[in-house]
Amino acid sequence: MIRNSINKPTYGRLGLLLLLTGVLALLVACGGGAEPAATPTSAPTATPTIAGSNEPTRGQAVVNAIDILIMESFPVQVSVMARGDLPDSCTQIDEIITQQADNTFRVAVTTLRQPDQICTQALVPFEQSISLDVAGLPAGTYDVVVNGVTGSFTLEVDNVPxxxxxxxxxxxxxxxxxxxxxxxxxxxxxxxxxxxxxxxxxxxxxxxxxxxxxxxxxxxxxxxxxxxxxxxxxxxxxxxxxxxxxxxxxxxxxxxxxxxxxxxxxxxxxxxxxxxxxxxxxxxxxxxxxxxxxxxxxxxxxxxxxxxxxxxxxxxxRFLPVPETVENCTNSFEFVQDLTVPDDTVFPPGETFEAGWRLRNNGTCPWTTDYAVAFIGGDAMGITTTVPLESAVTPGQTEDVSIFLTAPETPGTYRSNWQLADAAGTVFGINGAIEDAFWVQIVVEEGAAPVGTPSPGSASIGGVVWEDLCFLTNGTASRGCVETEEGSGFYRGNGVFDDNESALAGITLVLGQGACPPGGIIETANRLATTLSGEDGLYVFEGLDAGIYCVSIDALSPENVDLLIPGNWTWPAPGTGRSGLRLAAGQQRLDVDFGWDFQD
The missing domain is CATH 2.60.40.10 (Immunoglobulins)
Structure with missing residues (x-):
């Protein structure tokens, strides 16, 4: 067994005795609230004072030194022994949170102190063993950061049987x-x-x-x-x-x-x-x-x-074998997004254009190629026939559908309404409702310039980072709280940027190429840009081409840890600080927002 021992510099000791007041709680993931507005008004508001002292106090442990232990087996196993001091006899180690990004493991050791206890006011030494997941890692040197104390270890060969x-x-x-x-x-x-x-x-x-x-x-x-x-x-x-x-x-x-x-x-x-x-x-x-x-x-x-x-x-x-249509199954779909023509796009008279939408099958009936996109009213704009689906779509899958339309010759505003039709020709709308359709709405103007393909690098991604307030007063949850599970007694912010909530400035966001990785930490090779949220909480990545992107906020990164910890994400999903999206050419996605609930 190989041991690497790292001690914290003496000058950092006193500063580290100042405990943070919460913990990155790993909450049960459940659905967020309604999506917050893309560019909300976010004037700062005062954070409420939380009355009473009957709630547990959470913080980060003071770590003075770490030993990195390498078990000489194969595959290699690596663990970290963290040593430090708790502030009193009532404070206990609570959670161990580990993240890996590239060649760095970041570990947060958190504490919990129950209220109204009689405690010995003296430092209490502790030792905490932490296992690192090194299976499958390639040969190389890896850094380990535990509550600010840094060490490293080296894998001489690929750790992959x-x-x-x-x-x-x-x-x-x-x-x-x-x-x-x-x-x-x-x-x-x-x-x-x-x-x-x-x-x-x-x-x-x-x-x-x-x-x-x-x-x-x-x-x-x-x-x-x-x-x-x-x-x-x-x-x-x-x-x-x-x-x-x-x-x-x-x-x-x-x-x-x-x-x-x-x-x-x-x-x-x-x-x-x-x-x-x-x-x-x-x-x-x-x-x-x-x-x-x-x-x-x-x-x-x-x-x-x-x-x-x-x-x-x-x-x-690619296309799941389409199951037999279940008797009494339900035809329904969810509208996901427009793909090509935003509402009120201006066209010259007679111009042909493609209208496209992304739909998700949220019913129980599989859609075969006998299903079709069907015109159900409004302005026909050159087509009133159905357009068959190009492929089968099983429940849960998305499908991109499109039709070619022609702008009318007379100036004005025009809207064409569409639904889906099953193999028997019966139409159904959004969430199965016969009255709900998806549509394309355009404006025809004499002399309008033809609508061409958006220029490269004209798309952008942006949004707001805000504090999603939720606190307890003598056990009673504040406005803006939702229970993590019904009857659990645990609460988090509701994932909505309410009018009493404030923006979070100075938060580092990373833009990555491709889909978000499972852990949310974008590898260095895939990082395209970083930016900071402004005083109003807003951020933007500009000059983008069409493609798949990931926007991520790493709460445990050196840039964000002191600004966010302790707490957790409420939006775009509980515990999730990343959002993946497909960007069309010239598209402006300014609703990629992030809500953070500080856990006091």
């Missing part, structure tokens, strides 16, 4: 090579990351433009029968098709190669093969993974008399 990336493992059973081809489930496959938080089993794709399945074989995920898997002699980088063996998956998705000699082989699933393509259709492989990207082949080495199992392939159908 070979079998973790290929999925191949030695197992019992008859000699040979076996595995499964399974349906890696994600109900949001094809959905843009910014349109919805990933459900369980879904992650952003490597390109960051859509959600897809996570590459992990979970209980209940079915096998895919009838798929042909091939076995080629040699390493996958040099093996050539020709003299190979083939195995077909059974009803459970299992395949097996038997009676083969000890050697190196390439196990290969050709998704472009005509027979396989007929079964798999459109979709992507999610497992195995090589260099962060899913691949269709695995190199394995078979020893004499050995059995290699779990040589698996995960496949995520």
């Amino acid at each position: 070979v079998d973790d990336t290929t999925g191949a493992g030695a197992g019992g059973g008859p000699p040979g090579i076996s595995g499964f081809v399974w349906h890696d489930l994600c109900p949001q496959t094809g959905t843009a990351p910014g349109d919805a938080a990933p459900d369980e089993g879904c992650i952003p794709s490597a390109a960051g433009d859509t959600l897809q399945a996570d590459g992990e074989m979970a209980a209940g995920e079915p096998g895919i029968p009838g798929v042909t898997v091939r076995l080629l002699a040699g390493d996958c980088t040099t093996a050539a098709e020709g003299d190979e063996l083939a195995a077909t998956t059974d009803e459970s998705g299992a395949f097996r190669f038997e009676d083969i000699s000890a050697d190196t082989y390439c196990v290969f699933l050709d998704t472009a093969d005509a027979d396989n393509a007929a079964i798999l259709g459109e979709g992507v492989l999610t497992f195995p993974v090589s260099n962060g990207v899913a691949t269709n082949s695995i190199t394995v080495t078979l020893d004499e008399g050995a059995a290699l199992t779990d040589v698996n392939f995960g496949f995520d159908f």
Whole structure:
């Protein structure tokens, strides 16, 4: 075992004895309130004085030194021993919060002190062991920061067992090579990351433009029968098709190669093969993974008399096999956003334009290609027929629909109303309501310049960062509080920028290229820009092209920790300080807001 010991400089001791007054509480995630306005009036207001002393006091522990312990096993395990002082005998260690960004682990050790206790007013030493998740990390030097005390450790080699990336493992059973081809489930496959938080089993794709399945074989995920898997002699980088063996998956998705000699082989699933393509259709492989990207082949080495199992392939159908229409299912959709023509866009007479919308199937009926976009009233603008959907859409998925319209010849304001129609031609509106439609509204003016494609770099993202007030007075929740769970007695801010709340200035925001990573910490290589919220809490990233972006606020970063901790996010979702979105060319998204609830 290797030990790295780091002590805090003496000059920092007194300052660190000043405890912060709260903790980054990891609250149960639940739906936020109504979305706050894009550019709210945010004149500062005085923070209320919280009466009474019957609430627990939370803070950060004073850490004087850390030891980093490296267990010389493989994979390597790393833990941190933090040593410090609690201010009195009534204060206890509460939570350990760990985040990793690039090559840095940041750890917050928080404290809890119950009210109305008789305590010994003397420093109480403590030791706290903290495990770091280093599985899968590449070789390199990593920094560790625990409540301001910094240390480091070095991994001499990649901390990744070979079998973790290929999925191949030695197992019992008859000699040979076996595995499964399974349906890696994600109900949001094809959905843009910014349109919805990933459900369980879904992650952003490597390109960051859509959600897809996570590459992990979970209980209940079915096998895919009838798929042909091939076995080629040699390493996958040099093996050539020709003299190979083939195995077909059974009803459970299992395949097996038997009676083969000890050697190196390439196990290969050709998704472009005509027979396989007929079964798999459109979709992507999610497992195995090589260099962060899913691949269709695995190199394995078979020893004499050995059995290699779990040589698996995960496949995520781009369009889930559309289930049979359930009797008495519900047709309904949610309007997500306009894609091409904002309301009251000005066109010259007779100009043709494309109107597009993003919709989410929030009903229980799958939409087949017999479903269509249907004109239901208003100004026809050149089309009154239905436009069939281009692909099937299962419940939970989003679909982009568009139609080509022509501006009328007479100046004026025009609006065209649309809904969806099922296979029988029955129309239905937003949330299933027959009276609710989506529309495009334009203004026709003589002499108006033709509406061209927005120029590159003309899009922007912005919003406001505000303090989402919630406090207790003698156990009674203030205005603007919501219970984290019904009957729990725990409260947070409601996720709405109310008129008694104030802006947060000087908060550092990071703009990243691609979908937000699961932990919310944008890797350095993907960072495009940083900015600070102004005195009015507003921020903006300008000069952007169309694409997928992530706006993130890291509450534990050195720039933000003293401004935000202790507390937690209430908007865009409880505990979530990041927002992913797809930006169209020239689009102005100035409603990407962040609400923070200080936990006093």
